[in-house]
Amino acid sequence: MLPLLYLAAGAIGGAVPRNAGWREAGDGVTIYVATNGIHTGLVLPARAGGIDWSTIARPQDIADPRYAGRWLWFGWGERDFYLNTPTWRELSPRTALHALAGSDRTLMHVDHLLAPWGDARPIRLSPEQYHRLAAAIRASFDPADRRPIRGYDVADVFYPARGHYDAIRTCNWWTSRMLARAGVRVGAWTPFSATVMQWF
Numbered sequence: 001m002l003p004l005l006y007l008a009a010g011a012i013g014g015a016v017p018r019n020a021g022w023r024e025a026g027d028g029v030t031i032y033v034a035t036n037g038i039h040t041g042l043v044l045p046a047r048a049g050g051i052d053w054s055t056i057a058r059p060q061d062i063a064d065p066r067y068a069g070r071w072l073w074f075g076w077g078e079r080d081f082y083l084n085t086p087t088w089r090e091l092s093p094r095t096a097l098h099a100l101a102g103s104d105r106t107l108m109h110v111d112h113l114l115a116p117w118g119d120a121r122p123i124r125l126s127p128e129q130y131h132r133l134a135a136a137i138r139a140s141f142d143p144a145d146r147r148p149i150r151g152y153d154v155a156d157v158f159y160p161a162r163g164h165y166d167a168i169r170t171c172n173w174w175t176s177r178m179l180a181r182a183g184v185r186v187g188a189w190t191p192f193s194a195t196v197m198q199w200f
Contacts, residue, residue, distance in 0.1 A: 014187035014195025034120035041075035061148035067155035069112035102166035133182035
């Protein structure tokens with residue numbers, strides 16, 4: 001019964017808009033809202049709109065700096081879930097339940113990309129909106145610990161993050177929260193990938 005209530009609450013929360021009056025900018029910076037089917041993230045240009053992400057997502061932090069990309073996928077999530085689940089085949093009920101029960105151990109996942117891929121949907125932000133989004137993403141990194149943690153492959157890396165992860169505050173909630181900080185129209189509560197992507 002509880003899982004059904006959670007699913008229903010997520011569907012309802014995702015259908016209620018925040019920033020209902022938002023309209024896509026006519027000129028500015030194009031970003032992408034992306035998903036792998038379960039996790040969502042934000043794909044931003046490595047350099048655009050006066051923002052240079054190389055000061056935070058340093059090319060030398062990935063296993064092979066030659067793969068430093070023109071685009072960066074930013075995601076947020078629970079540390080043990082991220083590190084112990086490189087693919088869905090490795091997902092265990094214990095890891096999932098531990099994350100959903102709540103954890104202050106969170107990470108930022110940054111993936112260097114040559115181009116946006118998969119289900120990535122473009123939106124254009126005004127310069128002011130893009131700067132607000134960038135500030136919100138920067139604030140998600142732990143300022144007291146900038147040590148990179150090896151990623152899954154040659155072009156991705158993890159960094160210690162701020163924030164509490166649980167069944168309410170999921171990776172998809174984080175994606176919408178970042179967009180909402182920029183003034184973009186999103187769902188009020190978006191625990192699932194679909195509740196984020198339906199707006200774009």
